[in-house]
Amino acid sequence: MNSPLRKLVGQTAIYGLSSIVGRLLNYLLIPLYTYKFANAADYGVVSELYAWVAFLVVLLSFGMETTYFRFSKETENEKEVFNCCFLTLLVVNLSFLLFIFILHQPIANAMLFNDHPEYIILLSLIVVLDGLSVLPLARLRAKEKAMKFAAINFTAIIVNISLNLFFLLVLFDPADPEQGILYILLANLIASALKPIILINDFLKIRFNPNWSLIRRMLLFASPLVLAGFAGIINETLDRILLKQILYDPSSPDSLEIAEAQVGIYSACYKLAMLVTIIIQAFRYAAEPFFFTHQDNKKKNQIYVRIMNYFFGFLCLIFLGVTMNIDVLKYFIQNETYWEGLGVVPILLIANIFLGVYYNQSIWYKLSDKTKFGAIIAFSGAILTILINLLFIPKYGYWASAWATLIAYGFQMIFSYILGQRYYPIPYNIGKLSIYFGGCFIFYFTFSKINFEVQFLNYLFKNSSLILFAFFFLGVEKFWKEKQS
Numbered sequence: 001m002n003s004p005l006r007k008l009v010g011q012t013a014i015y016g017l018s019s020i021v022g023r024l025l026n027y028l029l030i031p032l033y034t035y036k037f038a039n040a041a042d043y044g045v046v047s048e049l050y051a052w053v054a055f056l057v058v059l060l061s062f063g064m065e066t067t068y069f070r071f072s073k074e075t076e077n078e079k080e081v082f083n084c085c086f087l088t089l090l091v092v093n094l095s096f097l098l099f100i101f102i103l104h105q106p107i108a109n110a111m112l113f114n115d116h117p118e119y120i121i122l123l124s125l126i127v128v129l130d131g132l133s134v135l136p137l138a139r140l141r142a143k144e145k146a147m148k149f150a151a152i153n154f155t156a157i158i159v160n161i162s163l164n165l166f167f168l169l170v171l172f173d174p175a176d177p178e179q180g181i182l183y184i185l186l187a188n189l190i191a192s193a194l195k196p197i198i199l200i201n202d203f204l205k206i207r208f209n210p211n212w213s214l215i216r217r218m219l220l221f222a223s224p225l226v227l228a229g230f231a232g233i234i235n236e237t238l239d240r241i242l243l244k245q246i247l248y249d250p251s252s253p254d255s256l257e258i259a260e261a262q263v264g265i266y267s268a269c270y271k272l273a274m275l276v277t278i279i280i281q282a283f284r285y286a287a288e289p290f291f292f293t294h295q296d297n298k299k300k301n302q303i304y305v306r307i308m309n310y311f312f313g314f315l316c317l318i319f320l321g322v323t324m325n326i327d328v329l330k331y332f333i334q335n336e337t338y339w340e341g342l343g344v345v346p347i348l349l350i351a352n353i354f355l356g357v358y359y360n361q362s363i364w365y366k367l368s369d370k371t372k373f374g375a376i377i378a379f380s381g382a383i384l385t386i387l388i389n390l391l392f393i394p395k396y397g398y399w400a401s402a403w404a405t406l407i408a409y410g411f412q413m414i415f416s417y418i419l420g421q422r423y424y425p426i427p428y429n430i431g432k433l434s435i436y437f438g439g440c441f442i443f444y445f446t447f448s449k450i451n452f453e454v455q456f457l458n459y460l461f462k463n464s465s466l467i468l469f470a471f472f473f474l475g476v477e478k479f480w481k482e483k484q485s
Helices: 003-027 029-036 040-061 064-072 078-110 117-142 146-171 177-198 200-204 212-247 255-293 300-323 326-332 336-361 363-367 371-396 398-423 430-449 455-484
Strands: none
Touching: 029 040, 029 146, 029 255, 029 326, 040 078, 040 117, 040 177, 040 212, 040 255, 040 336, 064 078, 064 117, 064 212, 078 117, 078 212, 117 146, 117 177, 117 200, 146 177, 177 200, 212 255, 212 371, 212 398, 255 300, 255 326, 255 336, 255 363, 255 398, 300 326, 300 336, 300 430, 300 455, 326 336, 336 363, 336 398, 363 371, 363 398, 371 398, 430 455
């Protein structure tokens, strides 16, 4: 493994530490939530609110992370770039907050939270605090201060989890589930406020002397990224929102609770597919500044191709790890009511593998300043997501949402590859990647269909597929290398 690739792996590991450990610790909240919220509908409310958080964080970060990376590399005045990016973020976030404070009750009514406008206020404060923290954290990534970046995120995660445990185990009365939802939002709000407090020195150094010409160029670059991010988050989270809105029937008194229960079951099972998402997130934190740094490297295409090979192989290994151990992992969901949705986990895992490949190859439109294609690709996927959900949720519920996610991400991956080969060709080895994918599925179908009466032997047998796939991957890599030499 050459030096640039080894450096990327090292930084991914550090960035991933806070994310992976944090998500694993957040996994501890799944049994807590599903135990405390015995009614899946109550957990469905929490899941829907956090779907909106994901939406808003993307919009309120306004593409300024990538914009900062892009423009700070082409100018010697990094501080001016940072200040202009932050000024843009500040205007966007404060405008959003003002809008929410004026219209929070009508918004709550539209979201079917008529009696709880406070949910909307707390949620908006969370996303604004997170949005304003995006840029100082991006600067740490650009300066390759991965340890500090990880420490800040890890601190916020620990505080959030600790407060969740305290509020729900000590203060929460299960007879009043709305109280529990407020406690969860309050814990998140305090944790989100910690980031700007820790990063206060970066905020104090900001000077509001905007370079309007630079800001205009930034907005032209960032606007397609915002649209792409918005469309991307539609694919990722809109299903939970649509499930409730589509399944709700005002003429049926129990309809809202049933709809929210569907959201709760789907969201709890989706958590089991999150390990792939964690790996992707950790990779993206390290990869984006890495790709920009090496865009002038004469061997950049070789580096990009090799990164894709190893990244894809590792995602396939994670897929096998989760699917082969689903009978153990399901116990993270304490209430058996939620287990009816476990069948969607393999579908969502494959969907997120496609998403990981798309994120990896999407660097082509960022390096070539053709970010409009990112918006086109993402919106195409979003249209598919919306159509499939609208057409099939009434009949198939959350199963339609899972398949919509898979189809949309698969389409985006293929569409991005086709456009990338035309405008910024990177010679990915499609044959090799197809072999990995096919091999992964052969192992999955073979080992998942064979079961032993002795549970220990069953787990041992199923997990041997991971070792065999790792040898399979290394064998293909060696064969291909010898073939080319």
